[in-house]
Amino acid sequence: MAVPKKKMSRSRTRQRKAKWTVSRAHTIRCPQCNAPKLSHRVCPECGTYKGREVLPS
DSSP: OOOOSSOOOHHHHHHHHTTOOOOOOOEEEOTTTOOEEETTSOOTTTOEETTEEOSOO
């Protein structure tokens, strides 16, 4: 089993953990109803995906 040779300092550990940020979800406008929706997902308002109805509205 691999064991580190040196102890990692607090500042180095915290610098690494500071990069773990959450980015905002990328939203686009639905071409059918212009409601905001996540890309590559079914529109929650009108229930369409790629121009066809997937969910009953």
